[in-house]
Amino acid sequence: MGRSPILFAGRILLLVLCAGMSAHAATPEEIETAVVKAKQWLYSKQNNGNWESVTAPNTDNKSPDGGNFGGTTALVTFSLLCAGDNAQEGPLKNAADFLLTAQSRGVYSVGLRCQALALLPKSPKVLDALLRDSKILLAEAKPNAGYWYSREPLDVYDHSISQFALLGLAAANDVGIEVPDEYWGKANEM
Numbered sequence: 682m683g684r685s686p687i688l689f690a691g692r693i694l695l696l697v698l699c700a701g702m703s704a705h706a707a708t709p710e711e712i713e714t715a716v717v718k719a720k721q722w723l724y725s726k727q728n729n730g731n732w733e734s735v736t737a738p739n740t741d742n743k744s745p746d747g748g749n750f751g752g753t754t755a756l757v758t759f760s761l762l763c764a765g766d767n768a769q770e771g772p773l774k775n776a777a778d779f780l781l782t783a784q785s786r787g788v789y790s791v792g793l794r795c796q797a798l799a800l801l802p803k804s805p806k807v808l809d810a811l812l813r814d815s816k817i818l819l820a821e822a823k824p825n826a827g828y829w830y831s832r833e834p835l836d837v838y839d840h841s842i843s844q845f846a847l848l849g850l851a852a853a854n855d856v857g858i859e860v861p862d863e864y865w866g867k868a869n870e871m
Contacts, residue, residue: 720764723757730775731783732757738784743830745790751783752790759797768801777801781810788828788842791817792849799852811853815860818846826867838871 707715726732731754738750745752758776762768768777780798785791791814798814801807821828827838828846847868854860 716764720761720766723761724772727757727772727776730772731779732776733783738786742787748787749785749790750787751780751785752787752793754779754783755785755790755793755797759793759800762797762800781806785814786817788818788821789845792845792847795849796852799856803856808856808858811856811858815850815853815858818850819860819864822846822864824867825871826864827871843871 733753735746739747742748754776761773766773780794795814798807798811823835823838828842829838850860
């Protein structure tokens with residue numbers, strides 16, 4: 682036996698009625714409350730000055746706990762800095778200190794770390810870390826300035842991983858770390 686035409690008509694009517702309803706936009710106060718709650722939740726998840734699930738990277742280069750160790754902390758730190766939090770004190774300072782020395786080597790985590798570090802006050806430690814990370818990202822680039830999850834093939838790149846590298850290098854470049862013009866020219870042609 683087929684589906685009930687009454688049930689089908691009821692579903693169509695519900696869809697039509699819902700489509701005609703206006704959505705309630707959040708007020709500025711509701712948005713601020715949501716941001717405060719989100720930040721509180723993020724800070725509640727911090728452990729030993731970072732947001733990593735392990736205390737040291739493992740050997741799996743594709744894992745968040747391996748090659749991308751430090752990436753979670755970089756993403757959360759970058760988000761909190763963009764939200765206006767101060768990295769010179771408290772839990773966010775601990776995270777910034779962690780990022781300066783974390784053994785990150787994956788393009789995702791290093792690209793994110795560059796974005797976070799570029800928002801910190803420009804000290805010799807921060808600039809040294811940005812220079813280190815820029816060198817990592819430039820060394821991982823394919824001949825066409827794109828990025829992939831392994832060295833081979835040389836002519837293939839992925840937009841997702843490439844954008845993390847490009848944004849990281851752009852952040853480093855914005856605070857004075859030199860990225861060769863040749864690289865930007867190739868990246869512009871991707």
